[in-house]
Amino acid sequence: MSSHSRQRYHPQVGEVVQDLSLLSSDGNPLQGVFMGSRGGESYLRPEAGGCEWTTQPAQVAPLDTPRFISVQHPSQPRSIETIGALT
Secondary structure (H helix, E strand, O other), X not given: OOOOOOOOOOOOOOEEEEEEEEEXXXXXXXXXXXXXXXXXXXXXXXXXOOOOEEEOHHHEEEOOOOOEOOOOOOOOOOOHHHHHHHO
């Protein structure tokens, strides 16, 4: 099924989701924690922590069994504008 025929999923911050555009080493969609959206992109990060990555919202899908982690202080997704303001 193409991403165009699927209805876009709107995850909650802290929800573990699948990124259908990236495959893990076992061939399944990569899973990440939804951290927010900005500029038309969804920001995910590894469940154990680490660097965020971006994906298109149409590529974000829920897990078969929903799972959430606590995100106590979600940061604003980084963009070139915010990085430039820090330097």
